[in-house]
Amino acid sequence: MSIAVPSASQTARATATALPSASHGPLFLSDVVWVCYRSLKKLSRNPFLLMFTLIMPLIWLALFSQAFGTVFSKAIPEPYNYVAVLLPGIAVMTAIQSASQSGFAMVADIDSGFMDKFFVAPIRRTAVLVGKLLADAIRMAAQAGVVLVIAYVLSLALGWKIPFATGLPGDLLIMLMAAAFGVAFAGLSNTVALRTKNTESTMMVSFTLTFPLLFLSSAMLPLAALPAWIQTFSKINPVAYVATAARSLIVSGYNWTQIGQAFLAVAILGVLLNGLAVLAFRAQGR
Amino acid sequence: MPAAPSTTVPTSPALTSAEGMGIPSLEVRDLVKVFGGGGGPGRQPEVRAVDGITFSVDEGEFFGFLGPNGAGKTTAIKIVTTLLARTSGHVRVLGHDLDTEGSAIRRLIGYTGQSAGVDGELTGRENLALMGHLYHLPTPLIRQRVDELLEVLQLTDAADRVAYTYSGGMRRRLDLGSGLVHHPRLLFLDEPTTGLDPQTRNAVWEYLRRLHRDEGITIFLTTQYMEEADQLCERLAIIDHGKLVAAGTPAQLKAEVGADAVTIRLPHDASFEATQTRALTLVQRAPGVVEASRFDEGVVARAQNGGSVLIEILRILETERIPVNEVAVAHPTLDQVFLKHTGHAMRVEEVRPASRMGWANRRR
Numbered sequence: 063m064s065i066a067v068p069s070a071s072q073t074a075r076a077t078a079t080a081l082p083s084a085s086h087g088p089l090f091l092s093d094v095v096w097v098c099y100r101s102l103k104k105l106s107r108n109p110f111l112l113m114f115t116l117i118m119p120l121i122w123l124a125l126f127s128q129a130f131g132t133v134f135s136k137a138i139p140e141p142y143n144y145v146a147v148l149l150p151g152i153a154v155m156t157a158i159q160s161a162s163q164s165g166f167a168m169v170a171d172i173d174s175g176f177m178d179k180f181f182v183a184p185i186r187r188t189a190v191l192v193g194k195l196l197a198d199a200i201r202m203a204a205q206a207g208v209v210l211v212i213a214y215v216l217s218l219a220l221g222w223k224i225p226f227a228t229g230l231p232g233d234l235l236i237m238l239m240a241a242a243f244g245v246a247f248a249g250l251s252n253t254v255a256l257r258t259k260n261t262e263s264t265m266m267v268s269f270t271l272t273f274p275l276l277f278l279s280s281a282m283l284p285l286a287a288l289p290a291w292i293q294t295f296s297k298i299n300p301v302a303y304v305a306t307a308a309r310s311l312i313v314s315g316y317n318w319t320q321i322g323q324a325f326l327a328v329a330i331l332g333v334l335l336n337g338l339a340v341l342a343f344r345a346q347g348r
Numbered sequence: 349m350p351a352a353p354s355t356t357v358p359t360s361p362a363l364t365s366a367e368g369m370g371i372p373s374l375e376v377r378d379l380v381k382v383f384g385g386g387g388g389p390g391r392q393p394e395v396r397a398v399d400g401i402t403f404s405v406d407e408g409e410f411f412g413f414l415g416p417n418g419a420g421k422t423t424a425i426k427i428v429t430t431l432l433a434r435t436s437g438h439v440r441v442l443g444h445d446l447d448t449e450g451s452a453i454r455r456l457i458g459y460t461g462q463s464a465g466v467d468g469e470l471t472g473r474e475n476l477a478l479m480g481h482l483y484h485l486p487t488p489l490i491r492q493r494v495d496e497l498l499e500v501l502q503l504t505d506a507a508d509r510v511a512y513t514y515s516g517g518m519r520r521r522l523d524l525g526s527g528l529v530h531h532p533r534l535l536f537l538d539e540p541t542t543g544l545d546p547q548t549r550n551a552v553w554e555y556l557r558r559l560h561r562d563e564g565i566t567i568f569l570t571t572q573y574m575e576e577a578d579q580l581c582e583r584l585a586i587i588d589h590g591k592l593v594a595a596g597t598p599a600q601l602k603a604e605v606g607a608d609a610v611t612i613r614l615p616h617d618a619s620f621e622a623t624q625t626r627a628l629t630l631v632q633r634a635p636g637v638v639e640a641s642r643f644d645e646g647v648v649a650r651a652q653n654g655g656s657v658l659i660e661i662l663r664i665l666e667t668e669r670i671p672v673n674e675v676a677v678a679h680p681t682l683d684q685v686f687l688k689h690t691g692h693a694m695r696v697e698e699v700r701p702a703s704r705m706g707w708a709n710r711r712r
Binding site for chain 2: 089092093096100103104107108173174175176177178179180181182183184185347348
């Protein structure tokens with residue numbers, strides 16, 4: 063029994079050889095998009111994971127608003143509900159959680175041998191990293207969106223005073239900030255994942271940093287309510303800049319200085335951590 | 349119908365390809381890979397995983413590395429597929445330089461690693477299509493090629509199921525397919541049947557033979573199975589402790605360790621002793637027989653070409669009216685070749701080290 067090879071294959075073969083061998087420009091973008099598409103498709107095949115990805119922010123919201131809400135409103139009387147203060151913090155926290163897991167997929171792909179499939183393909187290694195981060199960004203923006211939508215629905219249902227001062231454009235900006243911060247922070251998870259190739263280490267490193275970053279910032283409480291040393295530390299904590307800018311968008315309005323500082327902080331963190339991730343990625347097999 | 353080898357096999361030296369064949373598909377000279385050593389807190393003893401190997405593979409050839417676990421097979425294949433940096437040595441793949449033309453090489457080769465590199469959360473069709481996109485084939489062609497591969501790999505019925513639900517054999521076939529979407533000219537297979545049951549192994553062999561025969565694709569395979577090397581490879585090299593210890597066609601290698609054993613069992617009756625003595629004299633004189641000796645059930649002869657010598661012996665014995673109970677020809681095996689060259693028997697380990705076992709494999 064012999065298998066005939068259709069002549070179409072011959073065409074494919076000719077086309078394959080005629081195409082440029084390095085992936086630059088549009089080809090690089092195409093690679094990024096396909097890697098991203100694959101990651102999102104995987105996420106969609108995990109309904110359980112997808113559900114918890116979206117439920118997680120809700121749990122944070124419920125826990126923190128209940129645990130701190132009453133205390134907060136007694137301590138600092140504000141014209142709006144504590145949830146309005148908390149909202150950006152939860153959006154950032156959710157992004158951090160997802161970012162911490164970013165490296166898991168790397169470890170899984172290395173273990174399964176799938177990463178080698180990427181590496182023997184004529185694509186640039188950075189395309190694999192950028193594609194994964196793009197998928198992460200979409201996921202984290204969606205999560206932040208869910209947080210905002212739920213808060214909005216609750217504010218209507220329960221009569222919470224949440225100003226949503228900048229409306230939908232401001233909300234989109236918050237989603238963008240959360241995603242940008244998440245991508246920046248994911249650099250750490252990916253670096254550890256690529257260097258250790260171990261899920262536990264990847265989890266522990268990010269997990270250990272998550273809570274100090276969140277609580278040594280204005281993410282959960284207004285900066286003025288925090289001790290002086292935390293206020294000092296928050297000056298070098300990127301979470302603080304993102305939370306402050308996002309909070310203004312909810313409670314008061316556009317503060318472009320804060321927004322600019324937030325993106326600058328994210329950019330510095332992102333270049334630093336993802337630079338390390340790129341180095342770790344290039345070092346694979348070297 | 350067995351395929352006729354498309355290239356003539358060089359007689360000597362067997363490690364390098366025949367002359368005048370044009371550019372070899374793969375040229376490796378003095379390849380060395382050293383792991384560990386160096387300074388730092390995680391200092392480990394230096395391991396020479398690949399210790400100066402030289403070989404080449406001709407275009408259209410089915411070439412194999414045979415060796416036990418830890419012999420350096422995977423390390424060597426990862427270096428020539430651009431996945432791993434080498435310590436030293438010279439490598440050209442399809443005429444391209446490994447250092448400066450990695451991207452061109454990657455476009456032209458296919459690679460299937462030891463652990464099935466398929467995405468369990470994607471369907472078979474999606475796995476193949478993704479590879480097509482990463483090799484920048486136009487979408488209509490990808491669709492066509494994917495259908496074609498699913499058909500050939502007998503995965504059409506399972507094409508739209510996620511790969512988690514596949515059996516080990518199906519997963520392995522899908523893995524093979526994902527390295528073939530872009531019509532590679534040179535295919536690298538790292539232990540393609542390790543961990544498969546015999547039936548699935550046979551199916552994979554059959555597919556590889558067909559691929560080689562029908563598409564003329566050059567294949568470089570590593571294996572720890574003697575039988576696999578014997579069945580598939582036109583030429584093979586035996587690797588142990590990072591060094592190539594022998595190379596040639598399976599037949600040449602086996603011829604090296606000696607002759608076939610032709611066993612003639614005689615009826616155990618009153619005249620056994622007398623019959624045995626007469627038979628021994630006749631067998632010793634038969635053309636082609638190198639030596640013959642008694643054993644407790646009859647006579648055993650050694651000859652290079654056991655099959656035809658046996659026919660000759662039977663004819664002589666019949667003419668001389670010597671009754672024969674049973675005959676057998678035993679060919680030398682690659683096991684013996686391995687033993688001869690390495691001084692130890694080859695041990696096949698079915699259980700792979702934990703570090704090589706990914707979650708995808710565990711789910712099988």
